[in-house]
Amino acid sequence: MGKTVTDVLERDFVLPPELEAHEPPEARGLPRDAVRLLVSRGAAGSGRRNGGAGGGGAGGEGGDEAAEIGHHAFTDLPHLLRPGDLLVVNNSATLPAAIRLDRLAVHFSTEHEDGTWLVELRRRTASATEPYPGGSGGEWLPLPGGATLRLLERTTPRLWRARLDRPVPAYLSRYGVPIRYSYVERDWPLADYQTVFGHVPGSAEMPSAGRPFTAGLVTELVSRGIGVAPLTLHTGVASPEKDEPPYPERFEVPESTARQVDLARETGGRVIAVGTTVVRALETAASGGGPVRAARGWTSHVVTPASGVRAVDGLITGFHEPRSSHLLMLSAITGEELLARSYEEALRERYLWHEFGDLHLILR
Known part of the structure; x- marks a missing residue:
């Protein structure tokens, strides 16, 4: 039996300080989108869309035997997705x-x-x-x-x-x-904590999965037939020292985005969430087992392997610390085996962690 998330990410996993991104890539002389992208693909036949216990991850029937892990530049994203896929992004802007x-x-x-x-x-x-x-x-x-x-x-x-x-x-x-934790060694301007999608102020911390996107990259995605739809979830403050579960956050899934999600799924496209905040909002809007509907208010929903995922087929996210509650969400999408292997690979290949670091594309 292979290693699980608990085995690798709690017992064995220690994040070396040199793998913490201490500054934006621009401070290292790189464009904003010049970060790395680890790609984890679930086994063929395992990307089921039903939720419920055991129904969300790539570790279901068929196992991980055919699962793949690859290494790319983030700018490869338009070629890693397919025409008809839909990226759902968080348009919340970061507050100082x-x-x-x-x-x-x-x-x-x-x-x-x-x-x-x-x-x-x-x-x-x-x-x-x-x-x-x-x-x-x-x-x-x-x-x-x-x-x-x-x-x-x-x-x-x-x-x-x-x-x-x-x-x-x-x-x-x-x-x-802007809120700064100890792994970021100096202050950076608020503009470095904004994403190209953010125009609704309200997040205490940056919805960081959207940070590497640029206007040029979004244009290329759209030109290749990949849709982009917004929602809003205002992030609260993290708990980097204790890894507490998320508390209620304000969100809104507009009617237009709900329609785009349902259309993508009806026509065979995949719904790819840009960030764990987007997964939380979409899964809240699909609660009850039905399609995604327009919704707004407060969400207390925590995505776990037991709850599964119903609304998303993939996720773009950063790399998360051991014992982070986000790992439960990721394992609901990938299955524990593939997630553990992905993190072993990220450590071995020296990907960078945190909000200024590299990204992980998970496809069920």
Whole structure:
């Protein structure tokens, strides 16, 4: 019996620091789209579209014996997809969501309808930040520019519901900077954290699977008969230290995108999600086992091998840390065996991790 995701990615997998992307490719003298692309293809006959337990991955009937793993440039993408395929992208734009104080940083995550926000308090360190367990309900924090943030209640072990005494987006645009973790060694401009698709501000962190796309590459995809359709899911703050499961996030799948998804499937095309955020939104919009329908609101859906996937046939994503909840989603699409082999190959071939790193195309 082969290695599983648990075997390889929890017990054996240690990410060497030199495989962490410390800066955008442009800082290394490369175009934005000049990253590498690992391609994992499931076994023939295993790309079933039914969901449910065991129904989502390439590890189902037929096994992985004929599965393939290949190495490409990201600019090869138009030739790796087929006319009639549909890329679904996240058009959420990244906010400068970090406010820095002398000893603390406040990461603004998610806006609620009543004007409150989920925020994370982090202790500033020499290199970046680390979780800060302090704070108490009713506490007031003075912020730059004379603003005041009131902590209302703790909603998760690391997140607070809080209220700022002024409109948050305008405040962040003046005083905020992009969220940065310790593997990124210096600040980069907000433009480096935007994708070519992002025009609806709201994400605390960049929907990074879309970062390598350029206008030229999108034009080539469309000219080859590959569709591109948008949805919106505003990402919250990550939990790089504890790998917590995702909490509810705001999303919208517009009617036009739902129609394009259904048309692609009716005509034999594949639906390829650009990012785990897109998978989460589409699978929410297809909940109940039916086709993708227009939907909006909040999603708490977590894709796992038990739930399977119904709406997508493939995924473009970055490489994720051991024990990350995203690995459950990936294994729901690929099956554990192929995912474990893919990550072994990525380590051996020295692909780069994180938001400025290389990409992984998974096809069922």
